[in-house]
Amino acid sequence: xxxxxxxxxxxxxxxxxxxxxxxxxxxxxxxxxxxxxxxxxxxxxxxxxxxxxxxxxxxxxxxxxxxxxxxxxxxxxxxxxxxxxxxxxxxxxxxxxxxxxxxxxxxxxxxxxxxx
Amino acid sequence: xxxxxxxxxxxxxxxxxxxxxxxxxxxxxxxxxxxxxxxxxxxxxxxxxxxxxxxxxxxxxxxxxxxxxxxxxxxxxxxxxxxxxxxxxxxxxxxxxxxxxxxxxxxxxxxx
Numbered sequence: 001x002x003x004x005x006x007x008x009x010x011x012x013x014x015x016x017x018x019x020x021x022x023x024x025x026x027x028x029x030x031x032x033x034x035x036x037x038x039x040x041x042x043x044x045x046x047x048x049x050x051x052x053x054x055x056x057x058x059x060x061x062x063x064x065x066x067x068x069x070x071x072x073x074x075x076x077x078x079x080x081x082x083x084x085x086x087x088x089x090x091x092x093x094x095x096x097x098x099x100x101x102x103x104x105x106x107x108x109x110x111x112x113x114x115x116x
Numbered sequence: 117x118x119x120x121x122x123x124x125x126x127x128x129x130x131x132x133x134x135x136x137x138x139x140x141x142x143x144x145x146x147x148x149x150x151x152x153x154x155x156x157x158x159x160x161x162x163x164x165x166x167x168x169x170x171x172x173x174x175x176x177x178x179x180x181x182x183x184x185x186x187x188x189x190x191x192x193x194x195x196x197x198x199x200x201x202x203x204x205x206x207x208x209x210x211x212x213x214x215x216x217x218x219x220x221x222x223x224x225x226x227x228x
Contacts, residue, residue, distance in 0.1 A: 032215055034216070042221055043222050046217070049216070089159060093214075101164035101172035103149065104151075104217060106159040
């Protein structure tokens with residue numbers, strides 16, 4: 001029930017395309033859903049995050065769509081560029097527990113390649 | 117912009133040896149985490165630390181692991197007797213509140 005399922009495992013798009021990465025969760029206690037971007041040899045870097053009280057959030061070319069009833073959320077990258085080639089991880093956490101731990105549960109990652 | 121730093125960047129050790137991985141979280145952050153990522157796999161939670169004590173740990177974090185915040189800046193992960201399966205990238209993360217976690221660049225640990 002703590003799992004976050006992410007798909008696809010890999011994705012190749014042409015420059016300017018709109019890759020979409022999907023995640024699904026089971027635990028309805030999750031209330032914070034970030035996306036992280038990771039380049040080879042680097043740590044994950046926060047890209048954008050959403051809470052379940054909104055259905056969509058945009059930051060620059062990155063958009064999260066959130067469907068609370070379906071327990072799914074997705075990342076869309078508009079006008080994708082070769083520099084967006086990286087591994088993208090969705091994650092989820094419970095932030096209201098007050099237990100002093102807000103561990104992130106990560107999906108398995110999607111390796112995105114944007115071809116010039 | 118403040119960053120989480122980790123040392124060393126790479127560590128090679130023999131099976132059974134002790135290793136200490138070091139992290140300097142972002143100043144004024146309150147929550148500290150260790151995660152690991154086995155090559156090609158997802159990032160997995162190991163342990164969280166708040167108010168000078170462990171607040172949660174995963175099943176991976178067994179008696180061979182320990183964490184310390186020996187002073188106001190450092191946060192360490194110790195593996196007492198390393199096993200081959202401990203080979204992974206270890207990430208430290210810190211957070212000022214319940215949400216945003218900032219990750220360090222990681223320490224690549226190789227156990228031979």
